[in-house]
Amino acid sequence: MQVLIALVLSMLILARSASAETIYVSNEQDNTVAVVDGATMTLQDTIEVGRRPRGMALSIDKKTLFVAEGDDNRIDMIDLARRQVVGRLPSGADPEFFVVHPDGKRLFVANENDNLVSVVDIAAAKVIGTVDVGVEPEGMAVSADGRTVACTSETTSMVHLIDAATLELIDNLLIDTRPRAAAFSPDGKQLWVSSEIRGTATVFDAATRAQTGKIEFEVPGIRREGVQAVGIVMSRDGANAYVALGPANRIAEVDTKTLAVRHLYLVGQRPWHVALSDDQKRLISANGNSGDISFIDLENQEVVKSLPVGRGPWSVVIGP
Amino acid sequence: MAISNIQLRLRDLSRIRLALALVMLLLAAPVPGLAEPHTMVIGYLGQQRTPPLPLGPLDQTVTDDGLQGARLGIGDDAGAGRFLGQQFRLQQVILKFGETPAEAIKEFAAAGISFVVADLDALQLLQASAAPGAERMTLFNSRAPDDRLRQEDCRRNVLHTIPSHAMLADALAQYLVWKRWQHWFLLVGPHPQDQAMAAAFRRAATRFGAEITVDQPWTFRPANGRADTGHVTLQTEIPAATQVSDYDVLVIADEADEFGAYLEGRTALPRPVAGTQGLVATGWSAVNEEWGATQLQDRFHKLAGRWMLPSDYAAWLAVKSVGEAATRLHSLDPTAIGNYLRSDDFLLAGFKGQGLSFRPWDGQMRQPILIAGPRLLVSSSPQPGFLHQRSTLDTLGIDLEESTCKF
Numbered sequence: 001m002q003v004l005i006a007l008v009l010s011m012l013i014l015a016r017s018a019s020a021e022t023i024y025v026s027n028e029q030d031n032t033v034a035v036v037d038g039a040t041m042t043l044q045d046t047i048e049v050g051r052r053p054r055g056m057a058l059s060i061d062k063k064t065l066f067v068a069e070g071d072d073n074r075i076d077m078i079d080l081a082r083r084q085v086v087g088r089l090p091s092g093a094d095p096e097f098f099v100v101h102p103d104g105k106r107l108f109v110a111n112e113n114d115n116l117v118s119v120v121d122i123a124a125a126k127v128i129g130t131v132d133v134g135v136e137p138e139g140m141a142v143s144a145d146g147r148t149v150a151c152t153s154e155t156t157s158m159v160h161l162i163d164a165a166t167l168e169l170i171d172n173l174l175i176d177t178r179p180r181a182a183a184f185s186p187d188g189k190q191l192w193v194s195s196e197i198r199g200t201a202t203v204f205d206a207a208t209r210a211q212t213g214k215i216e217f218e219v220p221g222i223r224r225e226g227v228q229a230v231g232i233v234m235s236r237d238g239a240n241a242y243v244a245l246g247p248a249n250r251i252a253e254v255d256t257k258t259l260a261v262r263h264l265y266l267v268g269q270r271p272w273h274v275a276l277s278d279d280q281k282r283l284i285s286a287n288g289n290s291g292d293i294s295f296i297d298l299e300n301q302e303v304v305k306s307l308p309v310g311r312g313p314w315s316v317v318i319g320p
Numbered sequence: 321m322a323i324s325n326i327q328l329r330l331r332d333l334s335r336i337r338l339a340l341a342l343v344m345l346l347l348a349a350p351v352p353g354l355a356e357p358h359t360m361v362i363g364y365l366g367q368q369r370t371p372p373l374p375l376g377p378l379d380q381t382v383t384d385d386g387l388q389g390a391r392l393g394i395g396d397d398a399g400a401g402r403f404l405g406q407q408f409r410l411q412q413v414i415l416k417f418g419e420t421p422a423e424a425i426k427e428f429a430a431a432g433i434s435f436v437v438a439d440l441d442a443l444q445l446l447q448a449s450a451a452p453g454a455e456r457m458t459l460f461n462s463r464a465p466d467d468r469l470r471q472e473d474c475r476r477n478v479l480h481t482i483p484s485h486a487m488l489a490d491a492l493a494q495y496l497v498w499k500r501w502q503h504w505f506l507l508v509g510p511h512p513q514d515q516a517m518a519a520a521f522r523r524a525a526t527r528f529g530a531e532i533t534v535d536q537p538w539t540f541r542p543a544n545g546r547a548d549t550g551h552v553t554l555q556t557e558i559p560a561a562t563q564v565s566d567y568d569v570l571v572i573a574d575e576a577d578e579f580g581a582y583l584e585g586r587t588a589l590p591r592p593v594a595g596t597q598g599l600v601a602t603g604w605s606a607v608n609e610e611w612g613a614t615q616l617q618d619r620f621h622k623l624a625g626r627w628m629l630p631s632d633y634a635a636w637l638a639v640k641s642v643g644e645a646a647t648r649l650h651s652l653d654p655t656a657i658g659n660y661l662r663s664d665d666f667l668l669a670g671f672k673g674q675g676l677s678f679r680p681w682d683g684q685m686r687q688p689i690l691i692a693g694p695r696l697l698v699s700s701s702p703q704p705g706f707l708h709q710r711s712t713l714d715t716l717g718i719d720l721e722e723s724t725c726k727f
Contacts, residue, residue, distance in 0.1 A: 094615075112615055113614075113615055115399065134403065135396055135399035135400070135619075136615050153399075154669070155400075155669070156403065157400060157647060158400065158403060172403040174404075177668070177669050177675060178669040196669075197667055197669045197674070197675040198675070223711065223712065225674040225711065225712075225713070228674075
């Protein structure tokens with residue numbers, strides 16, 4: 001009995017050490033950010049933010065959470081220690097998604113209504129530059145070396161590559177219909193872009209910008225139009241990519257070498273975006289239609305819990 | 321060094337001259353479509369219409385519906401085109417009352433135009449599709465919902481971006497049946513278009529297991545509701561007109577928007593109103609802000625200064641289809657675009673949650689149909705649970721097995 005208790009206790013401690021983190025979820029329809037304790041997988045707090053919060057990102061020092069508020073044309077800054085909005089940044093009109101540049105000083109924001117990418121100086125709280133892109137810019141990514149920013153435009157069906165220093169367009173690559181998310185591999189060699197309407201992810205060689213592969217997602221029992229690819233996240237070692245399949249209610253785990261889909265996880269309804277825990281063992285999806293997040297144990301390849309967090313969960317960020 | 325530089329320049333100059341001469345030659349050549357090699361000119365053929373009398377003070381009189389949708393499509397096409405070296409331009413002709421479309425088609429043919437947004441009623445559409453020169457074009461029907469244009473009067477050179485009567489009726493029927501509002505009171509206006517819409521409602525009821533318990537023509541002529549005491553007359557007339565045995569929902573077929581709006585809140589029994597007024601089934605509505613539609617609505621409002629109507633959306637779909645094909649093919653070749661539009665691979669993002677494509681059997685664009693209230697989106701059909709062996713979108717409208725279309 002004592003052995004058993006000791007075992008259970010040690011397991012609990014292990015579990016805790018592996019998941020001592022906090023999960024933040026933007027609730028698009030509630031105008032809130034949900035705060036979830038990673039260890040207990042429970043909702044701890046709900047922070048009121050501006051209208052229609054979608055894209056989120058942590059500052060480099062992981063002390064501040066930036067939240068794009070599409071209907072308020074700004075980015076709120078949440079102090080994670082105090083769990084409240086402590087500042088605002090301009091963002092250009094209708095910010096949907098953005099990335100924090102590795103220099104820690106700038107945000108690159110997709111302005112969905114204005115066909116622009118705005119560059120925001122965080123310290124000065126000023127838009128310091130804009131780049132003309134295609135119609136309805138949406139997904140944003142930045143290479144680890146900080147040289148290249150990628151922006152997808154939904155109605156133009158392209159990913160635009162921007163030189164982060166000069167803000168010039170380097171190239172425009174055609175993607176399948178309605179591209180959503182973009183992601184660079186951690187080594188910067190690959191660029192992945194998802195297509196919502198076609199349910200595909202296209203892989204490019206980031207240096208030559210040649211297409212090197214394409215994944216056409218299929219879910220048994222679901223028709224072509226019901227399989228749509230949205231959010232992408234890559235593991236730190238670059239071996240796996242996880243792609244949210246929207247109305248198919250699945251997250252696909254993809255082997256980045258062979259581009260084979262290794263596993264499909266059944267999550268809540270309409271997952272938009274996904275995030276990986278710091279130890280890379282857990283994946284969390286924000287499920288827009290069912291108002292919850294799903295916790296996926298990647299080692300055992302199973303969905304372990306779904307937790308209601310609010311209306312219209314859209315993006316998810318994992319912090320300390 | 322300096323001398324050789326000058327020589328080089330001279331040589332360059334003569335080369336440039338040669339190139340210029342070649343370009344001039346090409347420009348002068350009367351080959352249609354070659355005049356602007358990187359430009360796709362899309363035709364817009366509209367017709368003069370008498371705007372419907374506004375029923376209430378909030379109704380706007382719109383005279384450019386359809387055209388503005390096509391214009392927005394050109395802008396969106398150009399958005400992608402500027403990265404691919406493709407330009408798009410609209411050439412418009414509006415037929416006057418009584419004018420036939422033959423001359424306009426001839427004009428389009430002479431300009432090398434291969435794709436035309438045909439914002440026309442059924443009669444004019446059929447005339448346009450039969451006009452000399454039209455056989456080498458694709459006309460997009462962006463206005464006429466008549467089922468016969470998809471059936472016995474279908475044409476090889478016509479694609480339909482406006483939903484058919486059958487699609488609208490099926491979409492509403494699926495929603496009403498999903499709600500278990502299965503007993504309908506069908507009230508039908510006096511015009512042929514109302515009769516056609518009513519026929520589609522009757523077909524939909526049979527298909528999806530609803531029952532039309534009362535089927536009645538609208539025979540009243542209510543006094544002008546906008547007269548100073550107009551509501552008094554209506555308040556007494558409408559209950560009398562709707563004094564029938566019990567039903568779940570009143571379904572109205574009033575395409576001209578003449579009386580349907582008077583029914584809500586005035587029926588003898590307290591029942592919801594649906595059909596062409598009240599809860600409407602439509603290809604597009606200003607209330608749609610889902611599936612990224614906010615951006616399309618905003619772009620349209622900026623351009624036209626009003627909300628986007630179903631005919632605007634259908635015209636936008638037509639122009640955007642050509643642009644999408646040109647993007648995918650990296651080409652403005654009309655034959656290639658025409659073939660691609662009709663292929664299995666074509667898929668258009670239309671802000672309704674899934675890709676849109678053309679049915680090979682009758683040229684109709686398959687698309688979700690919005691179920692819209694006056695201020696908010698209520699639902700979108702196909703409804704969950706209505707299954708199909710190929711695409712659930714084909715539960716709406718005339719399916720392959722039912723089609724009598726022979727190109």
